[in-house]
Amino acid sequence: MKLPFSPGPVPVPLWQLLGIRNGDDPELWGRLRATQLFVGRRLALFLLAANLSGAVAVSILFNGRVPHWWLATWFVGLVAVSTLITLRRLNTRHLAEGQASLQEMRDTALEGLALAAIWSFPPLVFAATAPAATFDLWMILSVLMTAAAFAMAPLVLAALSFIGGVAASAILLLLLQQAIIPALATLIFAALLVAACITRARFHVMLRAIELNLSDSNETVSLLLGEFEDSRADWLWETDAQRRLCRVSTRVASALGYTPDQLEGMSLLQALAGPSWDTGDFSPGLRLLADKLKRREPFRDLVLPVIVGGKQHWWEITASPRHDESGRFVGFRGVGSDVTEQRTSADKINRLARFDALTGLPNRLYVNEALARALAEAERWGSRAAFMMIDLDRFKAVNDTLGHPIGDRLLGRVAERLGQLITENELIGRLGGDEFAVVVNDATDPARVESLARTIIDTLSQPYEVDQHTLYIGASVGVATSPRDGRTAETLIRSADLALYRSKDAGGGVFHAYEPQLHVDAEERRVLEMALRKALDRGELQLDYQPVVDATSERLSGFEALLRWHNPEFGTISPAKFIPLAEETRLIGPIGEWVVRTACEEATRWPDDVRVAINVSPEQLHNPNFVAVVARTLASTKLAPHRLELEVTESVFMREGTGAVKVLDRILELGVRLSLDDFGTGYSSLGYLSRTRFSSIKIDRSFVTAAAKGVPEALAIIRAVVALAGSLGMATTAEGVETSDELTLVRALGVSKIQGFYFGRPLPVSEARALAGRTGPAFRAA
Incomplete structure (x- = not known):
């Protein structure tokens, strides 16, 4: 409990002390009011005795001076009122530990006023007929007010009513008799008694409040001690x-x-x-x-x-x-x-913080701690520690086609296989997603580390049976060894990650050890990425246009838009270097949108029978907004849809099954033409051709070059592609035709269109625009 007032110079507010208003804590003030009434009960008999004694003294003083029946009537009235008030006070036993309302406190004022009214008769009535008894009466009233100040002090409102009423009667008597100084003295005396009452009442209230506070505190301590005893902790x-x-x-x-x-x-x-x-x-x-x-x-x-x-x-x-x-x-x-x-x-929290919930393997945090310990031990004993990063190949295809629950169970099987390969010298963990790691505590034998990496790849590449599905995935591994590739956990992890990136870049299913050149390449990629992010805004990107001609008439049928990047610091950067970087960093979206818009705007300046072909990245086709980009561009440029041809490669279909087919179908609904680029260099699935309405198939330059050299397989492939395209109503385009012999060959094989340096290199926009305006056979390169 907290005291509802501060122990300052005026610790208890007067209005609460009088019982006129309630305090901030009504329950506590109810208990304090009960205490005031209970203390008044204990002094009730003293007050009764004081009143009776005063009545006897007044009766003796005025005996023979006033009519007897006056004294008798007044005496009986005083006894009756005093006795009634005393009985009311004695009837407050229940308030000793209870509550008292504001009304109960206010009622005490009526008791004080009743007594004051009875005691006003002697000075105002009796003394008027016997002025000589004034001083003796004043003494009796003074003693009576002093006794009331003592007996009624806890009940401040009652004391104020009684003392104020009696003092007012005495002062009025003295003023009527022209006794100004005694009247003033009576006023001061009454004020002192009132102040004493208030001070004494405050003391009682404060003392009781402190007792209640200590009582509640003791009860709280007792409860706490009881809980402590019972808890047996x-x-x-x-x-x-x-x-x-x-x-x-x-x-x-x-x-x-x-x-x-x-x-x-x-x-x-x-x-x-x-x-x-x-x-x-x-x-x-x-x-x-x-x-x-x-x-x-x-x-x-x-x-x-x-x-x-x-x-x-x-x-x-x-x-x-x-x-x-x-x-x-x-x-x-x-x-x-x-x-x-x-x-x-x-322990449970520690395990959750350091172990993977899906596989039960140590997580990234635990792996980092284990690697730090392994490096410390290796440095202490002058040995080596190694770190392997493992990334699953083709795992995303499982998630995309069969769902994440199957993918999660597959990860559990992978963890089981890895757990069977390691010894006490290694620790295996899951870094997140489809990435795992191995900490090799003692890697002094490089051949053993290399053998473990190959074993991991071979083991994880075996088929898995999960929920009646036979799943085939693979693994790529990157290895870094201390102290050559790093002396801290952070450095070694970064080195292993770069080695893993090289393995993935090589097609997966292999392992690579870290080499310093990898860091150089990574830094070059980082710098190129920063430059590429600003290239579009700085106007460093441009499109060149390579002519595509009809194989029979050699007339211009269209251009292929080829993206080029000219950077002031690095010069001309090969598309083979910055296009994969744009795809990896998701910059291919805004760059591809710019290419489509720019190529279509340029095509509107060409004759209506000249098309523009644009290479589309698989990353663009997996973005649902790409169809909207094409539609908006055609609408804004007013280019006829059949004059736009989008070239895609087989890799589009290898990523998410038929997801790319749906996007391509929506593009075809716009009236745009589709071309399958580099057919024959990938999986060459005929299912792609049957599921998507391609306008043409492009034969890769490697087949054209090999066929010109008389390679039978290349000749057979070109003949098969031309025959297949003809049966499906598609045109064929031979890429990379550079000599008259190659031209003669592909014409003889039945190719529909030709593209290559023989008819023109990729041209700047001004030269391409000039070439498009010509009539007759296309311009031939020297």
Whole structure:
């Protein structure tokens, strides 16, 4: 409980003291008002005696001076009123520990006014007929007001009413008799009595409030102590100078599973060691405790395992050495508590923080800690540690086609296989997604590390049976070894990641060890990425246009728009270098949108029979907004849809099954033409041709060059593609035609269109626009 007022110069507000208003804590003020009424009850008989004594004195004073029946009537009235008020006061026994309302306090004012009215008769009526008795009457009234100030002080409102009424009567009497100074003295005397009443009432209220506050505090402490006793979570213990338990409490004995008599005189270490006391197999915590006891040093929050009833518990103990008056060491005294539940919870939290919930393998945090320990040990002993990063190949296709639940179960199978490969020298963990890692504590034998990497790839590449699905994935591995590739965990992880990137870039299914050149390449990629992010805004990108001509008439049928990047710092950068970078960093979206818009705007300046072909990245087709980009561009440029041809490669279909087909179908609904680029260099699935309405198939330059050299396989492939395209109503375009012999060959094989340096290199926009305006056979390169 908190006191509802501050212990300052005016600690209790007057309005609450009088009972006119309630305080901030109505319940507490109800109890304080009850205390005021109860104190008034204890003084009720004293007040009655004071009134009766005063009545007798007045009767004697005015006997023979006023009519007897006046005195008798007044005396009977006073006795009746005083007795009634006394009975009301005595009837407040129930308020000793209860509550009192504001109305009950206000009613006391009526009691004071009733008494004051009765006592106004002697000065105003009796003294008028016997002025000589004025001084004696004034003395009687003064004593009566003093007695009332004492008896009615807790009931301030009643005291003020009575003292004020009697004093007003006495002052009026004195003023009528021209006794100004005695009247003024009476006023001051009454004011002093009122001040004394208020001070005494405040003292009573403050004292009671403090008592209530202490009572509630004691009750709270008692409850806390009771909870402490009932919880049986902590206990006190004590040893003598020989570290033997003494004055063993029932609490300590119960916690250890003994009786107090069994523990009395037993070594503290023996009691805590339990069964291990005989074997000497002590825990590190117990050894630390023994050292502290031996050195007589205080200790705090020492955690150690304790066997109780065949089960392991965890105790936390704190103690300080004890000394007698002469300073001689007499033992230890401390407190202990069972923290088994907290320890178990902490272990669970620690496991959740350091182990992967899906596979049960150590997570990234645990792997980093293990690698740091392995590097520290390797540096200490002058050996090597290694770190492998493993990335699953084709895992995303499983998630995309069969769903994440199947993918999660597949990850569990991968973890099981990896767990069967490692020994005590390695630790395997999952970094997240489809990335795993291996920490090799001792990597002094490079051949052994290389063999483990190959074994991991071979093992993870075996088929998996998951929910009646036979799944085929692979693995790529990057390896970094300390101290050559890094002396810290962060550096070694970065080196392994660069090596893994090289493995993935090589097509997957292989491992690479870190080389310094990888860091150089990565830095070059980082710098190029920063430059590429600004290239579009700086106007560094441009389109060149390579002519595509009809194989028979050699007339211009269209241009292929080819993206070029000219950077002031790095010069001309090959598309083979910056296009994959744009795809990886998701910059291909805004760049591809710019290419489509720019090429279509330029095509509107060409004759209506000249088309523009644009290469489309797989990343663009997997963006649902790409169809909207094409539609908006055609609408804004007013280019006829059939004059736009989008070229895609087979890799589009290898990523998400039929997802790309749906996007291409929506593009075809716009009236745009589609061309399958580099057919024959990938998987060359005929299913792609049957599911998507391509306008033409482009034959890769490698087949044209090989066929010109007489390679039978290349000739056969070109003939097959031309025949297949003809049967499906598609045109064919031969890329990379550079000589007259190549031209003659592809014409003989039946190719529809030709593209290559023989008819024109990629041209700047001004030259392409000029060429498009010509009539007749297309311009031939020298």
